[in-house]
Amino acid sequence: xxxxxxxxxxxxxxxxxxxxxxxxxxxxxxxxxxxxxxxxxxxxxxxxxxxxxxxxxxxxxxxxxxxxxxxxxxxxxxxxxxxxxxxxxxxxxxxxxxxxxxxxxxxxxxxxxxxxxxxxxxxxxxxxxxxxxxxxxxxxxxxxxxxxxxxxxxxxxxxxxxxxxxxxxxxxxxxxxxxxxxxxxxxxxxxxxxxxxxxxxxxxxxxxxxxxxxxxxxxxxxxxxxxxxxxxxxxxxxxxxxxxxxxxxxxxxxxxxxxxxxxxxxxxxxxxxxxxxxxxxxxxxxxxxxxxxxxxxxxxxxxxxxxxxxxxxxxxxxxxxxxxxxxxxxxxxxxxxxxxxxxxxxxxxxxxxxxxxxxxxxxxxxxxxxxxxxxxxxxxxxxxxxxxxxxxxxxxxxxxxxxxxxxxxxxxxxxxxxxxxxxxxxxxxxxxxxxxxxxxxxxxxxxxxxxxxxxxxxxxxxxxxxxxxxxxxxxxxxxxxxxxxxxxxxxxxxxxxxxxxxxxxxxxxxxxxxxxxxxxxxxxxxxxxxxxxxxxxxxxxxxxxxxxxxxxxxxxxxxxxxxxxxxxxxxxxxxxxxxxxxxxxxxxxxxxxxxxxxxxxxxxxxxxxxxxxxxxxxxxxxxxxxxxxxxxxxxxxxxxxxxxxxxxxxxxxxxxxxxxxxxxxxxxxxxxxxxxxxxxxxxxxxxxxxxxxxxxxxxxxxxxxxxxxxxxxxxxxxxxxxxxxxxxxxxxxxxxxxxxxxxxxxxxxxxxxxxxxxxxxxxxxxxxxxxxxxxxxxxxxxxxxxxxxxxxxxxxxxxxxxxxxxxxxxxxxxxxxxxxxxxxxxxxxxxxxxxxxxxxxxxx
Numbered sequence: 001x002x003x004x005x006x007x008x009x010x011x012x013x014x015x016x017x018x019x020x021x022x023x024x025x026x027x028x029x030x031x032x033x034x035x036x037x038x039x040x041x042x043x044x045x046x047x048x049x050x051x052x053x054x055x056x057x058x059x060x061x062x063x064x065x066x067x068x069x070x071x072x073x074x075x076x077x078x079x080x081x082x083x084x085x086x087x088x089x090x091x092x093x094x095x096x097x098x099x100x101x102x103x104x105x106x107x108x109x110x111x112x113x114x115x116x117x118x119x120x121x122x123x124x125x126x127x128x129x130x131x132x133x134x135x136x137x138x139x140x141x142x143x144x145x146x147x148x149x150x151x152x153x154x155x156x157x158x159x160x161x162x163x164x165x166x167x168x169x170x171x172x173x174x175x176x177x178x179x180x181x182x183x184x185x186x187x188x189x190x191x192x193x194x195x196x197x198x199x200x201x202x203x204x205x206x207x208x209x210x211x212x213x214x215x216x217x218x219x220x221x222x223x224x225x226x227x228x229x230x231x232x233x234x235x236x237x238x239x240x241x242x243x244x245x246x247x248x249x250x251x252x253x254x255x256x257x258x259x260x261x262x263x264x265x266x267x268x269x270x271x272x273x274x275x276x277x278x279x280x281x282x283x284x285x286x287x288x289x290x291x292x293x294x295x296x297x298x299x300x301x302x303x304x305x306x307x308x309x310x311x312x313x314x315x316x317x318x319x320x321x322x323x324x325x326x327x328x329x330x331x332x333x334x335x336x337x338x339x340x341x342x343x344x345x346x347x348x349x350x351x352x353x354x355x356x357x358x359x360x361x362x363x364x365x366x367x368x369x370x371x372x373x374x375x376x377x378x379x380x381x382x383x384x385x386x387x388x389x390x391x392x393x394x395x396x397x398x399x400x401x402x403x404x405x406x407x408x409x410x411x412x413x414x415x416x417x418x419x420x421x422x423x424x425x426x427x428x429x430x431x432x433x434x435x436x437x438x439x440x441x442x443x444x445x446x447x448x449x450x451x452x453x454x455x456x457x458x459x460x461x462x463x464x465x466x467x468x469x470x471x472x473x474x475x476x477x478x479x480x481x482x483x484x485x486x487x488x489x490x491x492x493x494x495x496x497x498x499x500x501x502x503x504x505x506x507x508x509x510x511x512x513x514x515x516x517x518x519x520x521x522x523x524x525x526x527x528x529x530x531x532x533x534x535x536x537x538x539x540x541x542x543x544x545x546x547x548x549x550x551x552x553x554x555x556x557x558x559x560x561x562x563x564x565x566x567x568x569x570x571x572x573x574x575x576x577x578x579x580x581x582x583x584x585x586x587x588x589x590x591x592x593x594x595x596x597x598x599x600x601x602x603x604x605x606x607x608x609x610x611x612x613x614x615x616x617x618x619x620x621x622x623x624x625x626x627x628x629x630x631x632x633x634x635x636x637x638x639x640x641x642x643x644x645x646x647x648x649x650x651x652x653x654x655x656x657x658x659x660x661x662x663x664x665x666x667x668x669x670x671x672x673x674x675x676x677x678x679x680x681x682x683x684x685x686x687x688x689x690x691x692x693x694x695x696x697x698x699x700x701x702x703x704x705x706x707x708x709x710x711x712x713x714x715x716x717x718x719x720x721x722x723x724x725x726x727x728x729x730x731x732x733x734x735x736x737x738x739x740x741x742x743x744x745x746x747x748x749x750x751x752x753x754x755x756x757x758x759x760x761x762x763x764x765x766x767x768x769x770x771x772x773x774x775x776x777x778x779x780x781x782x783x784x785x786x787x788x789x790x791x792x793x794x795x796x797x798x799x800x801x802x803x804x805x806x807x808x809x810x811x812x813x814x815x816x817x818x819x820x821x822x823x824x825x826x827x828x829x830x831x832x833x834x835x836x837x838x839x840x841x842x843x844x
Contacts, residue, residue: 009097011109017041023081029075032086034070038093039117039125040065049110056142056183057134058171068128088123092116114143117181117381139662143185167274167281167557168249169267173254177229177246177284187364189227190357195346196227200238202342203282203317210311212288212320214327215346218396221321224346225284228319231424241282246319248284251291268306276315277528288320292337311340325650335380354382354395358402366474369406373477379523380479384486384494387540390616390654402477405485407684409475420463427456492617492657493534505531508567516556517736517777518729522549522720523560529659529717540641546660546715550700551722554778557663558623564659565619574618576611576658580628589631594648608635609647617657625662626707633712636662662716664701725777730767733777737784738763741792748796752804758788765811787818795820 010018025033026775042050043061052059053674062310084828085093092110100108118136124512126136137815164823196211213221231237239246254271258264275283275648285291310316320341322331331338349357358378366373367768385398434449483494493501504511508527509520516523529545531606538545549557558577565575581587590596594606605613612620622628622636639645643656700721704713711720725733738758745754770783788809795801801820 007109009100011107013039013045013047014096014108014113017045017110017113020044021085023087027067028072030083031075032083033089033121034086034124035088035092035117036068036124038089038113040068042113042117045110052138053114053143055576056145056179058137058179059132059134064128064132067132068125071124071128085388087329092120095119111143115140118143142183166278167247169270170249170274173250173267173271175248175250176247177226178232178244181226181229181233186226186230187223187336188360189220189223190360191349191353192224192227192346194223196231198344199224199228199319200241200790202344203319204238204240206341207313208311208322208340208342210318210341211344212322212327212331212341213344213346214322214324216348216393217323218393219346219348220395221346222286225286225319228282243280245278245280246281246282246284248286248645251285251287265306272306272310272316276310277673278316281316283316283318284321285318286321287326288341289322289326292330292334308336308340329522331592348700349383349394351386351394354386354398355379357395358382358398361399365402365406365615369410370474371406371409371477372474373402373406376479376480377405377477377482380482384482388486388490388492388494388616388657391613401482401485405477405481408485408797409477409481413475416464417467418466420460422461423456423463427453427460430456490616490657501534504700505534506712511567512560512563514736515567516560517732518725519560519722521554522547522556522722525718525720526560526564526659526661530564533657540656543640543655543658543660546640546717547662548713548716548719549661549663549722550666550704550706550719552724555722555725556777557722558621561619561621561661561663569617569619574615575621576608576615576618577621577623578608580622580626580632583628583632586629586631589629589635590648592632592635593645596648606647609645609651609653612655612658613653616654619661620655622660624664626664626666633709637712637715640712646832664704664707666700666707727767730770730777730780731763733769733780734763734766734784737781738788741784741789745792749803754801754804755806756792757806757808759808759810760813761810765818791818791820814816 002811017038018041021033021037024044025031025037030037033647043065050061054064092113093116096108096112099112099115100106103112105112117123118139120126121136129136129139177186199211199213202812203209213224215221225246225248232241232246234242235242250269254267255264258267263269275281307318311318327343330386331341355378358381359375361375362378365371380400381401382394385401386391386394389397389401430449430453434446436452437449438446486492486494508530509523512523512527513520525547526545529538533544549560551557561577562575569575584590592605592606592608594604594609608620612618622632625632634646639655644652644654646652701719704719738756742756745756748754765782766784766787769787770780791809792801792807801807810819810821811817812819
C-alpha cells in the first residue's frame with residue numbers, strides 16, 4: 001500500500017507497521033485503525049528490537065498479540081472500504097513524532113512509536129500488558145537499555161527468547177541470569193579469576209560436570225554464577241559456552257503448593273526433562289543443600305534423590321552454592337550426592353579485593369543515593385569492617401557499610417533542620433487557631449492570627465530558601481561517615497575523638513578515683529590501656545588490656561571493673577561478670593562456649609561468647625578466678641593470645657575490643673592484715689602503703705605461680721597487687737558513701753531537698769565501727785547501712801525529717817551512739833541508740 005507523503009519522515013519499518021496495522025484491522029473486521037492496531041502491527045513485524053524487548057520481559061510478541069486480539073475481538077460485518085486512522089491512532093503517531101523531535105531525530109522510528117504507546121496508561125494495549133505483569137515503566141526501561149546496546153545484543157535477546165520458549169515449566173520456577181546480564185541488572189564482579197576458571201573447567205567435563213561453590217555467607221558465591229552469565233553475554237567464555245543460558249532454580253517455589261503425594265515429584269520431573277532436553281542450559285541452585293529434605297508431602301522423595309541420576313550421567317550441567325557448615329551437614333552426609341559435585345572453595349575476599357569491588361560498585365551507589373563517595377571512605381569500609389564487624393565476611397559487610405552510610409546521608413539531607421520544623425509546627429497551630437476563631441465569628445482575633453500566619457509563612461519561606469541554598473547538592477561520604485556506621489552497629493567508638501572525650505581520657509585516673517579509693521597502680525594501668533586503644537596504639541590482635549588483680553578482699557578489685565565499665569563504656573551493662581565459683585567442675589566450662597552438637601542443650605549459646613557477641617566493647621570480669629576449673633584457663637589462653645574465642649559450634653567471637661580482668665585472693669588468706677589500716681603515725685602514709693604492697697606481693701606471686709600455668713601468667717599485660725586500705729582511704733570511702741546517701745535523700749525529697757551533714761566525730765565513729773581487716777570496705781558499707789541509713793529511714797517514716805530540713809548526724813561518744821538533729825520549725829530532736837546494733841555486728 002502506498003503511504004501518503006506526510007509519512008515520508010517515517011522509517012521504512014514504521015511505514016511497514018502502518019500497513020500491517022491496516023491489514024490487522026481488516027482481518028479483524030474493524031472499521032478504523034486504532035493505537036491497538038498499531039501495536040499489533042509492531043508485533044507482526046518480526047523485528048529484532050520487538051522480539052528482544054519482550055524476550056527481556058520473559059514473554060514473546062506472539063503471546064502478546066494473541067492476548068490483544070482476544071481483547072479486541074472480531075467485527076460483525078465485512079468491511080467495504082479501507083479503514084482509516086481513528087483519533088487514538090493519530091494521537092499516538094503525533095506523540096511518536098514529538099519523541100523524535102525531542103531527540104533531534106529526522107526520522108520517526110519504531111522506538112519512538114513504542115514509547116508513544118507505553119505513555120498512554122489508559123489504552124487497551126497497556127491494559128493487556130498490565131495483565132501480563134508488564135508495566136509501562138518497566139517496558140520503557142527495557143526499551144532504553146536495548147536501544148543503547150546495538151545489534152549484537154538484540155540478536156542475543158532473540159536467541160534467548162527461542163531458548164526461553166523451550167522451557168515453559170522451568171520458567172515458572174526459575175530466574176534467567178543471562179537475560180539479567182543482558183539488561184545490565186547484575187552487579188559487576190571484580191577478581192575471582194581462579195574460581196571462575198575452575199568453575200569453567202568443571203563445567204567442561206564429560207561427566208560429573210557440576211561445580212559446587214563452598215564458602216562463608218557473603219563472600220560472593222552467587223556473584224560467581226552471575227559473573228559467568230555476564231561473561232557469556234560479553235563473549236569471554238570458551239566457544240562451547242557462548243550459546244548457554246545460566247538459569248537460577250528456586251527450590252522454594254518448586255515445593256510451594258505441592259500438598260498431595262506425587263505432586264512434587266511430578267513437577268520436578270517435568271522441570272528435569274526440560275533441563276535435560278535443553279543442552280545449552282546451565283542450572284544454578286543457590287543454597288543447594290535445600291535439595292535435601294525438600295519433599296512436598298508425606299512419603300515424597302527429596303529433590304536430591306531425583307537429581308542424582310542426571311547429575312551422575314552429565315545430562316545437564318548444574319552449579320550449586322552452599323556454606324561450609326551446610327555442606328558438611330547435608331552434602332557430605334550423603335556420599336552418593338557428594339561425589340556428583342566437584343567443590344570450588346570460595347575464600348573471603350582480602351581487603352585489597354574488597355576495595356577494588358567497592359570502587360567498581362561506587363557509581364551505582366552514587367547514582368542511587370545521589371551522593372559522592374570518596375576513596376578514603378571505600379578504604380575505611382574495607383578496613384573497619386574487617387577489624388570490627390565479626391560474624392560476617394568481606395566483601396558483603398563492607399558493601400553494607402557503604403550502602404548504609406549513603407542511606408544515612410540521603411535521609412539526613414531530606415530532613416529539615418530543627419528551626420524549619422519548629423516554624424512549620426507553629427504555622428500549623430496558628431492556621432488551626434485562625435480557622436477556629438473565624439468559625440466562632442471572632443473576626444478581630446482572626447485578623448491578628450492571619451497576620452501572624454503571614455509572618456510565619458514569610459519566615460518559613462526564607463528559612464527554606466536558605467536551607468536549600470546552603471545544602472550540598474550531593475553529600476560527600478568520607479571515612480568519618482563510615483566510622484559512624486561502624487560505631488552504631490557495634491557500639492565500639494571508632495570515630496574521631498571529640499574535645500570532651502580527649503579531656504576525659506587524659507584525666508581518666510581522676511574519674512576512676514571518684515569510685516575507687518587508693519589503688520593508684522591499678523587505676524593507672526587500666527587508664528593507660530584505654531588510652532592506647534582509643535588512640536589506635538595497641539596491638540589490634542589482642543584485647544585492649546588484660547589484667548590480673550590480686551589482693552585482699554574488699555579493697556576495690558571488682559569495683560574498679562564496674563567503675564571502668566560505667567566511665568569508659570557509659571553503660572553498666574558493658575560489664576560482663578562471671579563468678580568463677582559457678583565454674584568449679586570440668587563440665588561447667590562448656591557453659592561459657594556452649595555445648596557441642598549432639599549433647600543436651602546444644603541449641604543454647606555459650607554465656608561468654610553470646611554476651612561478647614552482643615556487647616563487643618565491654619569489660620569482661622572473671623571474679624575469683626582461683627575457684628575456676630583448669631579447663632577455664634585453657635579458654636583464657638585463647639582469648640588473651642589471639643583475641644578470639646571459638647564456641648562449640650565453630651563460630652569465632654572477637655575479644656579484641658574488650659578489657660579482660662581477672663580477680664583473685666590467692667596467697668592472701670593467711671596474711672595478717674590486722675594492723676594494716678592503723679599503723680603507727682610516725683610512718684609516712686606512702687611508705688606504709690609501699691611496705692604493705694610489697695608484703696602482699698611477696699606472698700601472692702609464689703601462690704600465683706603454683707596456681708596458674710606460666711603460659712597463662714605471661715599473657716597478662718600486668719599483674720596488679722591491690723594493697724590494704726589505710727585510715728585515709730577509709731575516710732574517703734565514708735565520704736563517698738555519705739554522698740550516695742545524700743543523693744538518695746535528693747531523690748526522696750524533690751521539692752525542697754534535705755541537706756545532710758555528718759560531723760567529723762560521726763565519720764570517725766563510722767570508720768572505727770566499720771573497719772574489719774577480714775572484709776575490707778564491704779564491712780564499712782554494711783555499717784553505714786545499719787547505723788546511718790537505717791537511722792534516717794526510721795526518722796523519715798516517723799515524719800521527723802521533712803522537705804527542706806537540714807539534718808546533722810553526730811556521735812555520742814559516751815553512749816556509743818549516732819544521733820541526728822534537724823533545723824526545722826516542726827522537727828524535733830530524734831535520738832536512736834545504735835550500741836545494740838554495733839554489739840551485734842561485732843558479735844557476728
